[in-house]
Amino acid sequence: MKIYENVSLKNFSTIKIGGTARKIYFPESIEDIKFIIKKSKDENKKLIPIGVGSNTIFKDGILDYIFVSTKLLKNIKIQQNKDLFYLTLDAGVSFKEIINIVKKYNLEGFENLSGIPASVGGATAMNAGAFGTEFFDIIENVLWLDLKGNECLSKKEEINYSYRKTQFQNEGFVYQVTIKLKKSNKKIEKVIKEHLIERNKKQPLNLPTSGSTYKNPPNNFAGKILEEIGFKGKRIGDIGFSDKHANFLVNYSNASFKDLMKLLESAEKEIEKVFNIKLEREIKIVE
Numbered sequence: 001m002k003i004y005e006n007v008s009l010k011n012f013s014t015i016k017i018g019g020t021a022r023k024i025y026f027p028e029s030i031e032d033i034k035f036i037i038k039k040s041k042d043e044n045k046k047l048i049p050i051g052v053g054s055n056t057i058f059k060d061g062i063l064d065y066i067f068v069s070t071k072l073l074k075n076i077k078i079q080q081n082k083d084l085f086y087l088t089l090d091a092g093v094s095f096k097e098i099i100n101i102v103k104k105y106n107l108e109g110f111e112n113l114s115g116i117p118a119s120v121g122g123a124t125a126m127n128a129g130a131f132g133t134e135f136f137d138i139i140e141n142v143l144w145l146d147l148k149g150n151e152c153l154s155k156k157e158e159i160n161y162s163y164r165k166t167q168f169q170n171e172g173f174v175y176q177v178t179i180k181l182k183k184s185n186k187k188i189e190k191v192i193k194e195h196l197i198e199r200n201k202k203q204p205l206n207l208p209t210s211g212s213t214y215k216n217p218p219n220n221f222a223g224k225i226l227e228e229i230g231f232k233g234k235r236i237g238d239i240g241f242s243d244k245h246a247n248f249l250v251n252y253s254n255a256s257f258k259d260l261m262k263l264l265e266s267a268e269k270e271i272e273k274v275f276n277i278k279l280e281r282e283i284k285i286v287e
Ligand SMILES: Cc1cc2nc3c(=O)[nH]c(=O)nc-3n(C[C@H](O)[C@H](O)[C@H](O)COP(=O)(O)OP(=O)(O)OC[C@H]3O[C@@H](n4cnc5c(N)ncnc54)[C@H](O)[C@@H]3O)c2cc1C
Pocket: 014, 048, 049, 050, 051, 052, 053, 054, 055, 056, 070, 091, 115, 116, 117, 118, 119, 120, 121, 122, 123, 124, 125, 126, 127, 128, 129, 130, 168, 169, 172, 173, 174, 175, 203, 205, 209, 210, 211, 212, 284
């Protein structure tokens, strides 16, 4: 297994903010992950899995955690049973790679998720979703490791998940996920293309961003709330809420973590004052 020391975390987060990781592990097998979990216990340091880093923001300075990048966990197994396709995917497989399979076999079920810049592990932990579909809608089972390093194969029904939340945000490491898709009569490539155009219109994809900052509260939209308090386009230093989509933070050039936290805290204070509600952060902040 590869282990790198003193690595810039900017390269592990799509918003390109963050200091230096003392160490990052790159496991290539389930045994490597067991070894890392033991290391985390022995050194009494928190284990932090990193996928694409598209919902994660790291603080500046030195961070001394057990960081685990899933970049090298890339196995894919495809099984077909008549019209049904079961894809067993390692945590580091990207959604882009799933799209290639979906297009090749013309499969439906994944198209609404197609533009999310996720890894399988990150999307499972976050229960990522778009256009009314959540990743857990198509998940069959998850092979994961608990904090003691035990292998657990859980069926979807046995897993705690809800809107952008799962048990894996607090415990364990998602190693492998099986999803179920179906042969389609529609031209899936065209549907996916339309989705990507739609996302491109709404999201600030020309700047480094970390996706949705806050979860939508019941019957409302975080972006709308931020717009109503005047935070659409609001900027401190090089960090701002996008003027294209208020719920997306964007890094205009060389944003600092300190400015980012200042911006979040002032938005949260204002939302509480005006609407008397607390928005829950969707982004994962590693301090
Ligand atoms: C331009 C853009 C658009 C986006 N659009 C959407 C959208 O439409 N819908 C949506 O839901 N999200 C969206 N996001 C947010 C983000 O893409 C999703 O949350 C995605 O699922 C994160 O995947 P990741 O691999 O980048 O996870 P990361 O950001 O690397 O990690 C997210 C969390 O999961 C944990 N994690 C990662 N891998 C594992 C693992 N193997 N085991 C256990 N825990 C793990 C991390 O520790 C962290 O807490 C968007 C982000 C961007 C930048």
